[in-house]
Amino acid sequence: MDRGSFIQHSVMLMGSLVFTRGPAQSHNTIPGVLGPVSLSSLGVTLIHEHTMVDFIGASETGVHRYHADAVVETVLPYLIALKKAGCATFVDCTPAYIGRDVTILKRLAQASGLNIITNTGYYGAAKEKYLPAHAYTETAEQLATRWVGEFRKGIDGTGIYPGFIKTGVDAGPLTPVCEKLLEAAALAHLQTGLTISAHTGNGEAALQELTILQKAGVSPDAFRWVHAQNEKDKQLHLQAARMGAWIEFDGINGSDPTGLQQHVDFVVSMKEHNLLNKVLISHDAGWYHVGEPDGGTFRSYTALFETFIPALKREGFTDRDIRQLLVDNPRKSLIIRVREL
Ligand SMILES: [Zn+2]
Numbered sequence: 375m376d377r378g379s380f381i382q383h384s385v386m387l388m389g390s391l392v393f394t395r396g397p398a399q400s401h402n403t404i405p406g407v408l409g410p411v412s413l414s415s416l417g418v419t420l421i422h423e424h425t426m427v428d429f430i431g432a433s434e435t436g437v438h439r440y441h442a443d444a445v446v447e448t449v450l451p452y453l454i455a456l457k458k459a460g461c462a463t464f465v466d467c468t469p470a471y472i473g474r475d476v477t478i479l480k481r482l483a484q485a486s487g488l489n490i491i492t493n494t495g496y497y498g499a500a501k502e503k504y505l506p507a508h509a510y511t512e513t514a515e516q517l518a519t520r521w522v523g524e525f526r527k528g529i530d531g532t533g534i535y536p537g538f539i540k541t542g543v544d545a546g547p548l549t550p551v552c553e554k555l556l557e558a559a560a561l562a563h564l565q566t567g568l569t570i571s572a573h574t575g576n577g578e579a580a581l582q583e584l585t586i587l588q589k590a591g592v593s594p595d596a597f598r599w600v601h602a603q604n605e606k607d608k609q610l611h612l613q614a615a616r617m618g619a620w621i622e623f624d625g626i627n628g629s630d631p632t633g634l635q636q637h638v639d640f641v642v643s644m645k646e647h648n649l650l651n652k653v654l655i656s657h658d659a660g661w662y663h664v665g666e667p668d669g670g671t672f673r674s675y676t677a678l679f680e681t682f683i684p685a686l687k688r689e690g691f692t693d694r695d696i697r698q699l700l701v702d703n704p705r706k707s708l709i710i711r712v713r714e715l
Contacts, residue, residue: 401710401711402414404416404710405525405535405536405537406463406483406490406491407476407479407480407483407492407534408480408483408484408489408490413705413709415489416462416463416489416704416708417461417462417701418460418462418700418701419462419463419465419700419701419704419705419708420456420461420465420656420657420675420678421465421571421598421622421624421654421655421704421708422465422467422600422624422654422657422658423467423656423658423660423661423675424466424467424468424473424658424659425445425449425468425478425479425490425660425661426440426468426660426661426664427468427473427662427663427664428473428663428664428665429472429663429664429665431503432471432472432503432504432505432506432507433506433507435472435664437475440662440665442475442477442478442481444662444669445475445478445669446478446481446482446485448662448668448669448672449482449660449661449662450482450485450486452672452675453485453486453675455674455676456486456675456676457486457487457488459676459679459680460679461488461675461679463488463490463491463704464488464490465490465491465537465538465656466490466492466493467540467571467573467600467658468493468540468661469494469495469496469497469541469542470506471496471497471504471505471506472504473664474492474493476529476532476534477532479492479534480532480534491536491537491538491708492529493536493540494520494524494525494538494539494540494562494568495536495539495540495541495555495558495559495570496509496517496541496555496558497541497542497573498541498542498543498549499542499543499544499573499575501544502551502552504542505551509551509554510551514554514555514557514558515561517554517555518558518562521536521559521562522562522565524536525562525566525568526566537568537710538568538569538570538571538708539562539563539569539571540571540572540573541555541570541572541573542555542572542574542600543555543556543574543575544575544579545575545576545578546575546576546581546582547578547579548582548583553586556572556586557586557590559587560586560590560591561590563587563592563712563713564590564591564714566710567711569596569597569598569707569709569710569713570587570597571598572597572598572600573601574599574600574601574602574604575601575604577605577607577610577611580599580610580619581610581614583597583599584619588715591714592715593618593713593714593715594614594618594619595618595619595713597619597620598619598622598654599614599619599620599621599622600624601622601658602622603623603624603625603636603637608640611640611643611644612647615644615647615649615652616649620652620654620707621644621652621653622653622654622655623640623653623654623655624654624655624656624657625658626655626656626657626659626677626681627657627659627677628674628676628680629677634677634681634682634685635685637682638682638685641686642689645695650695650698650699651698651702651703652703654703654707655678655682655700657673657675657677657678659674659675660675661673683696
């Protein structure tokens with residue numbers, strides 16, 4: 375059988391486990407690092423940010439590389455400023471093996487008052503530097519079982535559950551291991567309903583990712599095309615959105631006027647084609663850089679509120695449009711529900 379039907383067959387074999395959830399989770403909640411968050415209290419949501427990243431590589435990263443107190447002390451003021459700007463939910467997109475530390479996220483959520491959502495999954499971009507060795511030796515089914523296990527049993531015994539799947543691929547064509555990551559993400563989605571954020575190098579890669587998901591029977595609605603601004607051809611944004619994918623323009627940076635204007639242009643283009651209901655916006659900002667003095671240079675999380683939203687309003691965006699971008703779309707995209715083709 376071909377790969378697609380093999381995956382579907384595997385899902386059927388695992389059928390007895392399908393739809394099982396971890397404790398204290400219901401259909402109307404998303405797991406936050408402090409426990410389930412009701413969909414109605416997600417509010418203004420930044421769909422793609424980071425509190426901490428460790429670029430050393432999968433084989434060397436670990437808790438020995440940083441002091442949790444120093445990370446909390448550095449990051450907390452930025453999260454408090456974000457809460458003051460009106461944000462309620464912060465989606466932390468740092469995956470395992472590149473600096474995910476859910477106990478730090480828990481402390482930051484407690485101290486800031488923000489809902490913080492973490493992830494499961496592996497990141498194959500940056501030439502696979504952040505992949506553990508077992509990503510090469512295990513099958514897609516085995517990798518999916520690890521991620522589903524985090525959703526059902528919690529992450530590393532912390533009692534903290536992931537709220538989505540994070541993966542990553544470079545520009546297309548995808549490498550074999552990155553194809554496998556997407557297959558694993560599809561399997562994990564079908565077993566949990568967790569949605570998929572995929573760091574994606576370009577439009578070619580995005581379309582390839584969507585093909586893999588569809589072959590596995592997963593609707594593009596389960597997929598967030600992370601860093602869609604890396605693809606300059608607006609037609610590809612439109613194409614993926616019409617298929618049902620979420621198009622995430624997430625490089626909003628207050629000190630980069632050219633990039634900011636490009637984000638405005640991309641979002642305007644989506645609105646002109648009646649696809650604003652598939653758009654997500656965020657900064658991809660932060661973060662405490664493990665291994666750099668005092669955590670290196672930190673980029674704050676408020677340019678979106680201070681600069682970007684006013685720019686959209688100058689383009690004629692209504693309060694309703696803004697609410698769609700900041701509240702409705704993130705909530706809809708995160709809802710934990712199996713989206714079969
Ligand atoms: Zn990111």
